[in-house]
Amino acid sequence: MTDAVLSCRNITKSFHRTLIPVRHLQERIIVGRRKKTQWSVNAVDDVSLRLAPGEWIGLSGPNGCGKTTLLRVLAGLLVPDLGSVERNATFSCFFELGVGFHEEHTAAENVRMHAMLWGVDFAAMRSMADAVRAFAGIGDHWNLPLKCYSTGMRHRLGFAVSTAVPGDVLLLDEIFAVGDAAFQVQCWERLFALKRLGHSAVMVSHRTGDLERICDRVFSMNGGKIVQEKTIAPITA
Amino acid sequence: MRSYIRVLISNYTVRQMARIVWTVGWSDFFLKYRGSVLGYLWSLLAPLAKFLVIYYVFRPFVSDAIPYYSLYLFLGIIVWEHFTVTTTHCMSVLHEKAAFVQKLPFPRILLIFIVGWTNLIIFLTHLIIFAVFVVVTGKGFPVQWVFVPLILFHMTILALGVGMILSAYCLKYRDIPHLWSIATQVLFWLTPITYAYRLEVPLLATIRRMPEMIRGPALHNLFDVFVQFQPLSLVMYDLRRITLYPKELGTPSLEHLLGMTVVFLAIFCIGAVIFKKRSRHFVQEY
Numbered sequence: 001m002t003d004a005v006l007s008c009r010n011i012t013k014s015f016h017r018t019l020i021p022v023r024h025l026q027e028r029i030i031v032g033r034r035k036k037t038q039w040s041v042n043a044v045d046d047v048s049l050r051l052a053p054g055e056w057i058g059l060s061g062p063n064g065c066g067k068t069t070l071l072r073v074l075a076g077l078l079v080p081d082l083g084s085v086e087r088n089a090t091f092s093c094f095f096e097l098g099v100g101f102h103e104e105h106t107a108a109e110n111v112r113m114h115a116m117l118w119g120v121d122f123a124a125m126r127s128m129a130d131a132v133r134a135f136a137g138i139g140d141h142w143n144l145p146l147k148c149y150s151t152g153m154r155h156r157l158g159f160a161v162s163t164a165v166p167g168d169v170l171l172l173d174e175i176f177a178v179g180d181a182a183f184q185v186q187c188w189e190r191l192f193a194l195k196r197l198g199h200s201a202v203m204v205s206h207r208t209g210d211l212e213r214i215c216d217r218v219f220s221m222n223g224g225k226i227v228q229e230k231t232i233a234p235i236t237a
Numbered sequence: 238m239r240s241y242i243r244v245l246i247s248n249y250t251v252r253q254m255a256r257i258v259w260t261v262g263w264s265d266f267f268l269k270y271r272g273s274v275l276g277y278l279w280s281l282l283a284p285l286a287k288f289l290v291i292y293y294v295f296r297p298f299v300s301d302a303i304p305y306y307s308l309y310l311f312l313g314i315i316v317w318e319h320f321t322v323t324t325t326h327c328m329s330v331l332h333e334k335a336a337f338v339q340k341l342p343f344p345r346i347l348l349i350f351i352v353g354w355t356n357l358i359i360f361l362t363h364l365i366i367f368a369v370f371v372v373v374t375g376k377g378f379p380v381q382w383v384f385v386p387l388i389l390f391h392m393t394i395l396a397l398g399v400g401m402i403l404s405a406y407c408l409k410y411r412d413i414p415h416l417w418s419i420a421t422q423v424l425f426w427l428t429p430i431t432y433a434y435r436l437e438v439p440l441l442a443t444i445r446r447m448p449e450m451i452r453g454p455a456l457h458n459l460f461d462v463f464v465q466f467q468p469l470s471l472v473m474y475d476l477r478r479i480t481l482y483p484k485e486l487g488t489p490s491l492e493h494l495l496g497m498t499v500v501f502l503a504i505f506c507i508g509a510v511i512f513k514k515r516s517r518h519f520v521q522e523y
Contacts (some may be wrong), residue, residue, distance in 0.1 A: 015521060072520070076342045079517045095340040104268055116260060117343060119253045 003088060005169050005200050006051040011073055011083035013044040013066075013224075043069040044080070045224035049202075051169065053089075056201045058211030061221035067204045068095075068173055070221070074202060075171050089168035089200070092118065094175060097158025103147040107138065110146060111161055118165040128164050135190070136160035137183075156183055163190050170194065170201040176210045188213075249344060257347055262354030269355070280359050281366070284311075284318045295431050303433050305481055308370055312480065313430035315363040316473055320396045321421050323356040327400025328407040328414050331519065338519050345516035346509065349404070353397045357389070364389075371480070381479040381488055388476045391497055394505040395468050401508030405515035408522040427460065428469050435474070435486065468504065471497060 017039045044066045051057055059067040072078040074085060075093040100117055101110045111129050120128060133142055136156045141149060149157070159175070176187070191214055195201070205211050211218045212232050220228040249257075270276040288311050300306040330348050331338060338345060364385075371378065407413040447462060464470055475497065478486040 077339070077520050091342070093340075093342060096336070099336050099340040102264075102268065104271055105264075109264075113261070113264070116253070116257050117337075117341060119249050122256075 003053075004050045004086070005053050005089040006074060006085075006087055006202070007049065008074060008085045009048045009083055011044050011047045011070065011080045011085070012042070013069055013073055013078060013080050014040055014042045016040040042224050044073065046083075047221075047224075047226055048083075049074075049219075051200050051202060053168075054195075054198050054200055055217070056195055056203065056215045058208075058215035058218040059202065059204045059221060060206060060208040060211050060218060062206065065221040066224040067221050069224075071095075071171050071173055071202060071204050087169075091169050091171065092162075092165060092167040093171035093173075094162040095173045097155055097162055097175070101146055101154070101158070104145050106145055107133075107136075107142045107149075107157055110157075111164075114161050115165060120165055132157070132160045132164050135164070135186070152180065152183075159183075159187055159190075163194065168199060170199055170203075172201060172203045174205055175203070176205055176207060254344065254347055254350075257343075258350045258354050261351045262358065265351065265355045266358050277362070281363065284314045284363065287318075288314050291431050299432060305374065305376060308367070308374060308376065308481055309477060310431060311370060312367055312477055313428075313473055315360065315367065316392060316469070316476060317425065317428060317430050318363075319356060319360040319392065320399075320469060322359075323352060323393075323396035324400040324403060324421075325414070325417065326352045326356060327397070327404040328417070331404055331408060335523060339523065345519065346401075346512060349397055349401055349512065352400065353393055356396075357393055360389075360392075367480075376481065379479075379483045381483040384479045384489060384494070385476070387494060387498070388472060388479065391475070391501045392472045394501050395472060398501070398504035398506075398508035401505075401512035405508075405512045408519055409515075424467075424469070427464050427467065429464060429473060434464070434470060468501065 018037070047066075047070055049057065049070075059070065061067050069078065071093070072095070073080050075091065075095075076085070076087075077093075077095075098110075100114055102113070105113065108129060111132050112125060115125050115128055136153075136159075138149070138153050138157060141153060146154065162175070163170075176184070195214065201215075203211055203215060208218065208220075212230070216232060218230045218232060219226045220230070270279055273279060275282070291314070292307060292310055295310070296306060303309050327349055330352050334348055337343070337348070368378075403413055403417055444466070447466070475489055479489065
């Protein structure tokens with residue numbers, strides 16, 4: 001059996017919140033003692049996954065089913081209560097397009113900053129910036145501060161940057177809802193190209209159809225558990 | 238093998254991390270005042286206003302006891318401003334760069350180093366102004382100025398160490414920034430910024446005298462001991478004696494500098510360990 005580039009075993013993650021997180025002293029004096037109300041949820045419950053090299057896995061399910069929490073645990077952003085994650089490759093994860101972008105910076109400056117945060121070598125930065133510029137298609141806006149961009153242009157730039165610095169494994173959260181129809185075709189082509197190049201991915205979306213279009217396996221989640229696994233013959237672009 | 242090591246250290250090499258700190262630090266410095274009319278001058282106006290008021294009030298009482306009181310006070314104030322701004326910024330950066338913390342799996346301690354670098358840039362500009370004042374007053378630059386970088390290193394790692402301890406808990410306990418703002422007001426008067434301070438005997442000998450000094454139950458005795466030994470007092474003492482009073486107070490000995498380096502590194506390391514341990518939980522504490 002091929003070594004997994006990413007695997008997790010028996011991941012459990014719960015969140016606990018106090019519904020009145022802070023009782024101000026003055027409130028305590030006026031209102032008197034009131035019992036604290038706790039809220040907790042088992043966001044991910046005993047989930048195990050294994051991602052083979054070159055494989056694309058999809059996680060789908062309704063809002064609050066735990067798919068983004070699981071992705072964050074896989075990325076190392078959240079610490080699981082129980083279970084373990086093993087990573088044997090370089091990672092890129094995208095939980096929001098354009099994270100780290102600054103309104104006052106131009107696209108060129110933002111791309112450079114983003115590349116640096118992802119550990120791109122200095123020598124590769126220029127070619128990366130050229131590739132992003134060509135893909136995003138934002139024309140003369142390239143040298144303008146981000147505050148001059150429309151929402152669609154920001155998304156285009158965000159997607160272009162996000163997929164320009166791929167690690168061996170991509171962790172993608174709701175990456176499909178980007179730009180107009182023409183740009184979405186371009187995005188799909190980019191994702192299929194990454195797959196052909198041998199990158200692996202775990203994708204999260206509530207649009208099962210999109211996941212089934214590119215993923216080799218799609219897991220349905222509900223109540224923090226994987227309730228269904230579907231193996232798909234992937235469509236190539 | 239090399240790529241495997243990169244995975245173990247969160248995909249970042251030391252060189253890459255240094256580049257991130259350098260670039261983002263400079264970027265934050267330029268963005269901090271962009272759009273304001275006075276720009277960088279805002280970083281200077283706060284310490285300058287404080288300096289003018291305190292100098293006007295205290296000069297009649299202490300200028301005889303403290304030679305070059307204007308320089309003494311200005312240096313004390315810029316060191317103090319650096320310490321308070323850096324420690325407070327270490328807490329606020331977790332909110333300013335919340336998107337980074339919540340969405341990017343990078344070493345969180347880089348945020349602290351970025352804060353340290355940005356504020357060190359600002360401090361260095363203040364130090365240049367101090368150097369200009371030194372020239373204007375005809376004080377000159379003794380050879381002891383070569384120790385300045387070491388003392389700045391002490392000052393920076395002290396501020397970052399304390400800042401890391403505060404920021405490690407400020408998301409969980411929202412009272413900490415408020416408590417710290419009160420603590421700094423108290424600490425301002427328990428730091429020899431406006432009044433005279435000197436170690437009559439070498440520091441190690443003074444430390445040996447500490448039990449004798451706190452034998453008296455009076456509160457002012459405890460305050461005296463605190464003022465004498467708190468790290469910020471020692472940083473200011475060292476910086477003032479090498480820049481302003483090298484003839485009167487002498488050059489810091491090797492033992493003294495080594496001891497100070499060990500103490501400040503220990504504070505920094507304690508802060509770094511606590512911050513690293515707590516930073517794993519930041520995402521769910523927002």
